[in-house]
Amino acid sequence: MPTTSELKARIEARLNEGLRGQWYPVAKSVEVTGATPYGTELLSQKIVLWRDADGAACCVEDFCPHRGAPLSYGEVHDGNIACRYHGVMVDGTGTVQRVPAMPDCAIEGRKALRDFPVREVGDAVFVYVPSAERPEPPELPLPPELSDPGWTGFLCTSTWQCNYRYALDNLADPMHGCYLHAESFTLAFGSKQDLLELDRREDGFRVSRVGQIGENFDWTDFTLAEGGMYCFLDIPYPPAAGPGGHMRILGYVSPMGPRRCRVFFWRMRKVEGWARESWRFLYRMRLEPRHWAVLEQDRVMLEGMPDDARRREMLYQHDIGVAHLRRALNRAARAQIEAEDAGHGKGVAAE
Ligand code: FES
Numbered sequence: 195m196p197t198t199s200e201l202k203a204r205i206e207a208r209l210n211e212g213l214r215g216q217w218y219p220v221a222k223s224v225e226v227t228g229a230t231p232y233g234t235e236l237l238s239q240k241i242v243l244w245r246d247a248d249g250a251a252c253c254v255e256d257f258c259p260h261r262g263a264p265l266s267y268g269e270v271h272d273g274n275i276a277c278r279y280h281g282v283m284v285d286g287t288g289t290v291q292r293v294p295a296m297p298d299c300a301i302e303g304r305k306a307l308r309d310f311p312v313r314e315v316g317d318a319v320f321v322y323v324p325s326a327e328r329p330e331p332p333e334l335p336l337p338p339e340l341s342d343p344g345w346t347g348f349l350c351t352s353t354w355q356c357n358y359r360y361a362l363d364n365l366a367d368p369m370h371g372c373y374l375h376a377e378s379f380t381l382a383f384g385s386k387q388d389l390l391e392l393d394r395r396e397d398g399f400r401v402s403r404v405g406q407i408g409e410n411f412d413w414t415d416f417t418l419a420e421g422g423m424y425c426f427l428d429i430p431y432p433p434a435a436g437p438g439g440h441m442r443i444l445g446y447v448s449p450m451g452p453r454r455c456r457v458f459f460w461r462m463r464k465v466e467g468w469a470r471e472s473w474r475f476l477y478r479m480r481l482e483p484r485h486w487a488v489l490e491q492d493r494v495m496l497e498g499m500p501d502d503a504r505r506r507e508m509l510y511q512h513d514i515g516v517a518h519l520r521r522a523l524n525r526a527a528r529a530q531i532e533a534e535d536a537g538h539g540k541g542v543a544a545e
Pocket residue numbers: 258259260261262263277278279280281282
């Protein structure tokens with residue numbers, strides 16, 4: 195039976211790796227093709243994506259059933275992936291389809307690899323990682339910005355060399371906007387002192403500045419839905435940035451490895467007709483490089499922090515969003531581990 199401190203260590207390890215039982219975006223749709231496999235990592239597991247003969251995205255472990263070569267080094271033929279090493283072909287369910295070097299080979303027809311459920315939405319490919327509590331994928335939770343055609347936008351993604359929790363903490367921390375991004379096009383306004391407040395709701399929370407709304411990056415709204423987590427925030431725009439009101443940023447963070455994550459940010463406006471086209475044009479021509487510059491400021495800061503910063507940090511009032519988010523993740527990790535133990539007939543003992 196695990197002791198309380200063993201349980202704590204396992205919760206911390208699970209949190210560091212990333213929660214299971216979630217849909218995560220792992221690639222832009224254009225990165226996943228029917229010609230060249232796309233290798234990446236999710237929750238410290240190497241995975242490979244490609245498109246089958248119908249154009250549907252598939253995802254399996256990035257491991258050749260023959261001797262373990264990365265399938266992502268191979269090629270796609272007729273919707274199957276062919277390993278570069280000796281040509282073994284695997285389909286989207288992780289079953290060996292053909293061993294071209296050996297007629298009637300016994301491994302043909304064997305389901306050899308884990309496959310992962312895949313969905314595509316908003317120009318991104320999402321993959322589901324099962325948990326003991328949710329072995330089957332729930333619906334992919336979709337924010338209105340990705341399901342309502344009134345919204346339009348651009349997906350921008352980046353791989354950051356830091357644990358995903360730093361990227362989430364950063365999003366739950368509106369007070370960094372007026373310091374870290376003080377020199378930017380859109381975030382240079384507003385006061386540099388404030389208090390923060392938290393509004394909790396059933397499926398998430400909003401952390402907001404008390405004294406300032408609508409001037410800078412003043413709040414973030416997190417949804418911790420069953421099967422996925424995302425957040426959004428609004429960036430007030432000066433009139434020079436075109437029609438459509440505030441720009442909304444919808445954000446997801448996908449854990450890759452202990453020191454790597456990929457952020458997915460959709461920059462969006464709810465704007466229609468000619469104004470939509472004019473904003474999209476303006477965004478491509480003028481706004482995108484400015485947003486990249488802001489995002490790079492976040493990346494550089496987070497990558498510069500030590501892996502164990504939380505062991506020495508001294509939180510203050512402005513970190514209520516960070517603390518609340520960490521507690522929610524902690525509870526979810528604990529529930530996952532307890533469900534796994536219950537499945538194996540283990541209980542948790544008091545120390
Ligand atoms: S390792 Fe892939 S075919 Fe041999």
